[in-house]
Amino acid sequence: MSADLDTLAWVALAVGAVCAGFSKTGISGTGLITVGVFASVLPARQSTGSVLLLFLVGDVFALMAYRSHAHWPTLRRLAVPVLVGIVVGVLFLTQVGDGGLRRTIGGVLLVLVALHLWVRRRTEHGDGLRALPRPVTVAAGAMSGFTSMIANAGGAVMSVYLLGVRLEMLAFLGTTTWLFFLINVTKVPLSLGLGLLTWDGALIALLVAPFVVVGAWLGRQLIKRLAQHQFEWLVLASTVLAGLNLLLR
Template structure:
């Protein structure tokens, strides 16, 4: 584990961005999946790219614990089990990619993929409405979304939008959506720790930053729990799609 950056060099603006990002992590875990991409962007703007990924990962795991506490009984296990092989393959690809690719190339590639995922999901839903056909969410969709989700979560903690599109395509109600996502990310994020450690992404300064930002994650998680119980299905879906597009455009930029 490296010592990382000097925390003393972070100014008020940097700490403000990190605190807002930590708040967003909490909200994204308990109310608005996909918003976590904004936190990824903020962390990468303040910290070195690879260190920001590992530092944010630990905060995401804290958020996962609160999401499980709130929605653990609402998961659709059949959907999760279909994703396992593809997600594992995606994580391995992400590890290999991190070892060789530049940050800029990776982020732009992910941005393009996210926009394609949104476009395909909206097209499928439009076709389902007009042709009265079910939106496919079986083995093929699980393989595509799962591999992309595993890859993007390992490379940039950016699987939120990808998996949001998968769960949205399956037409999960709000609580089933949040419960399934909670179990998915809790397991996946914990499984990423040894890979990130093996790549030398964790640092002492990153752990101190996580400790200082922990209260903001907790506030965000409770705020998200309050919002989720008062949010309609239509509003929820629109927020997920908009935030996915915003996150993808940021990664491209």
């Protein structure tokens, strides 16, 4: 399969790999660019496996940068809902195609951003962590695990939830880093069993993996220069773009 790709396709895959690294150490919503690029160049199921491997490479660099900043109480609250979402995603992948689901996920992301902005406006003077209702945590965790399993798209859902919790920038990055590293490791044997991970897909991921390193470095440099409010607005903007991308694909 890799021998059949032309120069333009390889350039697109390299750009997607840069975005994968950038999403892990910088703005998480940009990972949806990787998903879209790979799905446009490779067969849908194979692209899912290749993107998973690239995200795992990015996870390693994110752990190196942010592993000590995670907010573990939040991770513990999310653990069971995320696992349930992954299991539902596996069952879905054995039964249903993903065209309509992409549009549904895109719509959910836009609704989540709108809800976050509405809540933010009503509580704009609040400081510190905010405990969201348990049903919100369960729904966010399950949706994140589900969308991660079926489309490597869980980061955008979780980003809106963690902004709602009011995690500061480094705690946000440390929490998402550990969460999605553990999710992605869990998904490897499941993806092998579902036929999403193939030798061709792994070879393609290996060939463009150096570009993940470039993206991870760029993301780290950006975070060093961002204020908290700039980070939050960039996360929201990238989530909106990700939602629109899924709706219009």
